[in-house]
Amino acid sequence: MHLRHLLLSALLLPLLTWAQPDTIPATDEEDYSQYGDLGFADDKARRFCSQKILDQSPTRFISVMWDAQGSYHLRFSPRGSWAEDAGPPTAEQGRATYTGGLRMQANIPVVSRNSIIWQVGATYWDTRYAIDDRVETLESAGLMHQLADRGLRTTGLNTTLFKPLNETQFLIVQASADLSGDYFLDAPQGLQYLRGSVAALWGRRPHDRLQWGVGLSRTYRVGSVNFIPVLMYNYTAANRKWGTEVLLPARAHYRRTFSARSLLLTGYELEGQSYRIQGLSTDANSFEVRRGELRLRAEYQRQLKGFVWMSVQAGYRHDWSFNADELPGGKEFFRGFFGDQPFAMLNSLGGAPYAQVGVHLVSP
């Protein structure tokens, strides 16, 4: 009997040895001290700094958002040639009861390596207007009608190149080409009205919680083309509870991190584009509304499930610019902060509360 038990045990032993547990224990009797003193097997291997810092808000692959502004007053001048401080008469006015629409963005990495990251993205923003209490004089250009009937759209492509130079220094080059106007997708405006933006930045990432940089940009952030310096400052505090996400002058946010799955951003963003209005343009000129907005806001971001996040944003939209220019032959010109070229229209929009909700697929 004893011999039979021994024999059975001996027969079963190999099976027990080779069986794998369902859950493999994560810890064992490993001597971890031996792994501190290792070097690269390849002498030529180098370390590069990462694109992000700890706890930074997640990078979005695909975003679908809905943006809506509250009621505000619009006042447009007659079409003409107006110095910025001319104080022209009002030719059109009304109350926008709805301004908003769908916004979609995609951003896909094409090359993703330690030594270079190249992303390509696409944008589609649709803004529709509902305008009540319209009053127009004989001098009205009809811009309000155009907005109410057709709305404004931006379709664009963008690309971002992140090039780490070593463990602490990096370069970022970002470029975009946008087609903005009151066109519909089934009859888009000509590609000669593409407007380009570009930014180049050199930065440092001294540790996992800080990244800063300086550079220059050609931007439409305030509606018309401008050349301005940019400053990046992304920081996470040592206690990992708060930080900043700053890219001046485009945006600046204070970040409060509740967990790896939820955070709150408070700050501002500048938005803008130059929108060609087809009904007011001819072959000889492009009539473009220089729309620039300052958005003071708070945005709560939260993981819904897995890689799907949601965002809820609310704030106040301040009109930076809604003036219009005539561009002979559609050719862009530079006015900057100090140029004295006259405007084709001087317009003003009242401030308005706004809200935005979004669903996002975030990057690993």
Added chain:
Amino acid sequence: MRTTLLLLSLLLLPFTRLHAQPPPEPGDRLIGVWEPSHGKARVKIEKIGDKYYGKIVWLREPNDPTSGTPKVDKNNPDEALRTAPLRGYRLLKDFSYGGNDEWTDGTIYDPENGSTYSCVITLKDANTLDIRGYIGVKALGRTDVWKRLQAK
């Protein structure tokens, strides 16, 4: 005498199975200690059964800077696992060698956000791995390049 010999053979069999060195398989080139691009950790990839797993064996900052205690997997979506130490944590799981220097069907866990991604590993050269974590389709992913480490 025959019974004794039989018994002896059976007793020795497990040791023969355990200690004989089978010839290395092509997939075993993945085995070793590797450093992800961020350099904050080192990961030992080993073979268990016919699959490959990778666990954290070294952390540049092993202790939580606020509490001073060893870092734990505090972002794990499973609350019960949030006290598991990060050192020793198995973040690469269930990879099978599919030929052409590629290991598939596995997952990678990111302790920074508690997310688990589908993952494919490609051996670019003897000392370089492309680790691509992705969501659903490979196009929606990010590749990290890991470098092999060895004793100095």
